[in-house]
Amino acid sequence: MTAGPEVIQLIMELRGQGITDTDVLSAIEKVPRDRFVPEAFRERAFENIALPIAQGQTISQPYIVAYMTQALQVGRRMKVLEIGTGSGYQAAVLAQLCRRVYTIDRYRTLVQEAERRFAELGLSNITTRIGDGMKGWPEQAPFDRIMVTAAGTEIPQALIDQLGPEGVLVAPVGHSAGDQSLVRLRRTGDGIQREELIGVRFVPLVPGLAQDATGP
Ligand code: SAH
Numbered sequence: 266m267t268a269g270p271e272v273i274q275l276i277m278e279l280r281g282q283g284i285t286d287t288d289v290l291s292a293i294e295k296v297p298r299d300r301f302v303p304e305a306f307r308e309r310a311f312e313n314i315a316l317p318i319a320q321g322q323t324i325s326q327p328y329i330v331a332y333m334t335q336a337l338q339v340g341r342r343m344k345v346l347e348i349g350t351g352s353g354y355q356a357a358v359l360a361q362l363c364r365r366v367y368t369i370d371r372y373r374t375l376v377q378e379a380e381r382r383f384a385e386l387g388l389s390n391i392t393t394r395i396g397d398g399m400k401g402w403p404e405q406a407p408f409d410r411i412m413v414t415a416a417g418t419e420i421p422q423a424l425i426d427q428l429g430p431e432g433v434l435v436a437p438v439g440h441s442a443g444d445q446s447l448v449r450l451r452r453t454g455d456g457i458q459r460e461e462l463i464g465v466r467f468v469p470l471v472p473g474l475a476q477d478a479t480g481p
């Protein structure tokens with residue numbers, strides 16, 4: 266499949282913003298973001314902006330998806346856990362770069378919609394689960410990489426515990442929407458290293474299962 270002009274434009278913009286990892290850029294180029302946004306926003310799918318999805322959630326800005334994916338340093342043979350499936354877009358991007366993606370959301374309908382998209386796009390290396398991602402996915406742990414796409418006041422200990430040796434975790438952390446930063450943890454022989462990367466704005470990480478709202 267050849268990428269349309271609006272995709273090429275987006276990739277150039279991401280390069281200009283400092284996304285240099287060519288594997289990440291080609292993953293973004295391959296995943297049709299228009300298939301992950303609501304019908305009403307389809308024309309704006311390749312703009313470098315966050316967009317609303319169902320259940321009051323958002324699909325992140327492509328720059329943030331690219332930045333977090335690059336920061337995660339994903340390798341071909343890795344097993345990756347994502348918390349916050351949302352539309353499924355970030356999981357689809359990760360699936361281009363690793364062996365298998367495990368993704369969890371607390372909304373049943375979001376998970377079902379994302380699964381339908383993965384099937385339509387022939388993405389067979391993504392496993393989904395409806396549940397509280399703050400507890401991780403103990404049956405599948407350890408993970409080489411973990412990405413959290415909703416902001417908590419701290420990184421849930423269960424996720425840190427499920428990070429394998431040399432594992433890397435990237436998560437937005439903050440107390441309010443205007444005061445979040447992206448944090449990267451790395452498990453080393455000497456313990457957990459912590460780095461703060463950039464300022465971000467994510468929907469909150471909320472414990473427990475969600476009650477799906479019906480309608481738009
Ligand atoms: N990665 C998504 C965007 C995520 S928006 C994409 O590419 O479209 C954040 C998502 O995190 C929402 O769908 C929200 O329901 C989910 N979320 C928030 N708290 C959660 C929790 N405790 N467990 C699982 N999912 C959670």
